[in-house]
Structures are given as structure tokens and as C-alpha cells.
Amino acid sequence: MEQDLVERVRRFNRTVTQRVGALDDAYLSRGRSLGQARLLWEIGGEGSEVRALRSRLGLDSGYVSRLLRALQADGLVEVGPGGTDGRVRTARLTAAGLAERAELDRRSDELAASILEPLTARQRDRMITAMAEVERLLVASLVRISVADPRQPEARQCIRAYVAELGQRFADGFEPARSIPADDADLTPPAGLLLVAMVHEEPVGCVALKFRPDSRAEVKRMWVAPAVRGLGLGRRLLAEIEARAADRGVRTLRLETNRTLDEAIELYRTAGYREVPAFNDEPYAHHWFEKSLDAGATPAP
Amino acid sequence: MEQDLVERVRRFNRTVTQRVGALDDAYLSRGRSLGQARLLWEIGGEGSEVRALRSRLGLDSGYVSRLLRALQADGLVEVGPGGTDGRVRTARLTAAGLAERAELDRRSDELAASILEPLTARQRDRMITAMAEVERLLVASLVRISVADPRQPEARQCIRAYVAELGQRFADGFEPARSIPADDADLTPPAGLLLVAMVHEEPVGCVALKFRPDSRAEVKRMWVAPAVRGLGLGRRLLAEIEARAADRGVRTLRLETNRTLDEAIELYRTAGYREVPAFNDEPYAHHWFEKSLDAGATPAP
DNA sequence: TCCATTCTCTGACTCTAGTCAGAGAATGGA
């Protein structure tokens, strides 16, 4: 990586943390500790289970308990029995707690506004545009792709979103039962492989491989969350799964797709897949593609 | 301010602090506390006076002393007598300290690179461009303009930079002694007024006013640091000084300028100044401008 | 019904990041 790019990023980090650090301190400036403020925020308007708070904030159970006790003493929070499970307790904001939270929100807004306030209208527009760009690309750089068990909740979430989207986009809906199946076992090694892309703790994309005899495999379940489209994630997933396939000795990749999925079709074409005659009778497919991994294979990123 | 803009800024802040916060933790990940690491960094390759460290980091003297003791115990720092003043002590990095500092630097580089690494070349370019834009505009929004005493060091620094720049740009140099004088007294109330623009602790621009009889005043010493040009700071300084002039009952502003100062001339024209015949015999001036503050005056920002 | 597990809470710690007061040496202007 060129040093001047790195230098640029470090300068950006310095300036931004200085400016945005001041924003974070806003949470403090209320005689309340940062821990308490974060918890107050995280409980939210609806209340929240204590264990959920613990896992969302990544805090020790003893610590959370103590923070809740402090907020309770200030009359901002009530901790009571939750739902059906008698062990789980639920924290809820009192009226005073809600007011306090709204105040934190207001201050946060105010300080965000104070960044824009000294700028002219044109500068504001440019700032917002540039911020959105940085944020999108940061998200792109935060994506981590890894092998997942199709039974994991994140994997389930992806597959569900994938099916839902096909249902919306296909002219006459999508009924998984009518399609050639790719069930959990098919996507679990050694029969197949599922990759899930995560950003923060959210699954944002997936792709699967189903190994066939004869050094062949089929690409299935290519999906990218709407929020992160246009960031090249589809291409990264495809490159990653191709690399994994090559590692497993696969020499030919095949896939079929529906005519409504323009971005996917474009992706396959530009990634070196060529259209071939139908090699199966998938009822939802209109195009069949194939790519040889022997020569000119996309190297792993 | 529209709520969606504010929302945008807050989202940006969240994403960036999450990502960049991880960068800051890199300083920690060495079994050294953040305070120690910051100090190690601040001492620098050349060594530094303890009192300078204290003021640059804004820390309590006792605290700095203790941090230095800890670094000394680890063999990273030596604290010894400084220069002529026997009270002042100077901290210097040992070989081990320099190595440690280089390691922090390397890690910081590495983590900055890790942001760019997952991106394609085109995405990197866009990221760098957007980061530079956000940073520039953040700097613009950090600028604070206030009245300064011309004897203050920040004011001196501005005036010196102003004179130096004229010396470079004017065809045959600039000798303040030959110019119509505007000394400290002229720029101090009630005779005049000096505004200095600061960002962080750095002076980045100035403008002055010299009151005349007859509800008139002259604008002098308009200067903007090269690093922050193109951010509209000149216009802000001008608007601010006009507002101050109006408050003091000034009805007509006048100024003269040199033909090499294109941006300034353009600024004056677009800010409503119209060229008038020479009203003084300033040897370095080629253009004389005037603006009435009675009607259509630029409102204070 | 039993027993391992889960969830919450308390008590006893630790580490970091400070603040505050004051002592002692050096300095500099009256």
C-alpha cells in the first residue's frame, strides 16, 4: 500500500476523532457516567432484557447489574420480571428515564448540527455527500466473509432474505419447494459450502457451493443485502467461493439464474462466466452459466 | 437544520468511531496504557521539555510526572536536566523508547492500511477523496473567529505570515516600512480591531479594521493560511468584520489591494465592494474598493 | 424428580486516568 494513502487515512482519523470525540463527551456532560448513558440509550423506549443489554454492549453481567442499580437509584429505570422465563429480568425506562434519554438524543443532534452549522449550504451538501461515501466504503471495508453452518442463525437470516427477495422479484413469485433443493446438508462440508458476509454483527450477504462429481460444483444462494449493494460485495463473495472451490479441486463452476436478476447476470458475465445451454430443469431459471477454473481463474482477493 | 442531515452526520459518527476507535485501541494492545503511549508519542524523536508535554497534552503536572516515572522504569525514557533553566526537565527517548515509538507508528500504519486493504483500487481512490473532503470541511467547521490583541503570539504569527506572503507575491517584494502603517495600537480598540481565525490551537487567518472619522473604516491585513484556502474562510472573516464594523456605527468600508492578489480582489467584488479611485497613496496598491454598510450589507453569519 | 445450565446479583478486587495540596529547588525581578 502506498504510504501517502496510509498517511491520508491517519490524518483523517486524527481530525475526525478529535471532532467526534467531543461529540461523545456530550453523553458525559450530564453528571452521568458514559457507562450509565450507554445503558440508558440501549434500553430504549420499549425496555430490554438484561441479558440482551449485556450481549449488545459486550459487558460483564456484574457490571451491568451495578449500572442498572445506579440508574434505578436515580429513578430512571425499573428492573422487573420479564416474560415467560423467570430468570430473565427486563429493564424499562421510567418517565424520568425517557426524558433523560430524549435529552441525550437532543444533545447528540445539537452537536451533530454544530458540525454543519458553520458551513454554507453548498459546503453542507458536499459534507453530507462525502460523509455518506466514507461511511459506505468503511462498511465495505468492514465486511468479513467466512464459512458458516447453514443452521447458524446468521445463515438462516441470509437464506430467508434470499428467498423473500426472489419471491418479490420473480414475476410469479418463488416457491422454494418447486425449485431444485439445496438444503442444509447440501451446503455443509463435504457436500457443499456456505459463505456468509458479516458487517458488525449483521449478516449482509451469502453464497453457497454444492459439489458435484467430476470436479464440478454449482454456485447457489448468491445474495447481497440491499443496504450494501454497489460496494462490490457480490464480486468479493464470488471470488471467495471460486477460490474455495479451486482449493477443493473443482475445475468447472456452473450456475443458473432468473432473468429478473440483472445485477447477478451482469456480475456473472463480467466475472468470466459464459452462458451455456440449460444443464438442469430448474423451473425458475432462464440463464445457465459456466466458468472453468483451470486458466484465468479469478485469484482470491 | 433539516433533521435528515443531522441524522446523516450522526450515522457517520457512529460508523467512524466504531472503526476508528478500533484503531485507537491499537495503541493499547501493547500492554501499555493509553496515557503512557500518548506521552511516548508526544516526546518524539528529539525529546521534549516536561512542561511542554504537560501543556500539549493538557495534563496535570503530577500525572505527567508519574507517567514519566513509569516509562523510565520500563527503560523507554530518560528524564534529565534541560537547557539553561535548571527547573525545567527534559524527557528523551532511549533506544528502546524509539523502537517502541516506531512500533506504535507501524501499528497505526498497519491499521490504517487495513481500512483500505479490502477495497478495490477504484474504491480506495474514492475513499481517499471523500476522506480528504470530510476532513477539509470538518476543519472549516472547526474554525473559530474571535477578537485578538495584536500583541498575542497567534496574532503576531498571522501578521508575520501575511507580510511574508506579500513579500513573495508582489513583483518587487514587500517592505512594511514603505507601506501605510497599521501598527499594534491602530489595530487595538478603540482605534481598530483585529480578528484571528483559529483551528485547534493554530491561527489560520486574520483580518483587521482601522476606524476612521466620519463613520468610515478601512479593512486591513486580510490573510488566510494556504492550508485552509478554498473553504470560504476569507468570506467568513470579511462578513464577521463587516458585522463588527456595523455594530460600531461604521457606514462605509474601504480597502486597497495589490493586483497580484486575485483571490482577494475576487472576494471583494463578489462581497459587494465596488472599485473606486485611489483614496490614499499606498505604494503597493493597484485597486481601491469601497462598500456601503447601510443597505444590502452582508448579514453576520 | 434430579441435575446441569442459565440468568442475575453481590462482594471483593484491579487498573486507568485523573485531581489536589504541598514540598523543595531554581529563577528572576525589585
Place this chain on the structure above:
DNA sequence: TCCATTCTCTGACTAGAGTCAGAGAATGGA
């Protein structure tokens, strides 16, 4: 020469942010 000031350092203290171990209640599968 004196005395207020400056600079550094030490001791004593505080608050925040957490960690760790274990107790007690509730749960759920064998």
C-alpha cells in the same frame, strides 16, 4: 539579597470501568 513565582515531584485521594468468583433462583432435558 530577598521573595514571589515557576517547575517538578510525591503523597493521598477519587471516580469510572471493568474482572472474577460465587451464591441463589429458575429452567429444561434425561
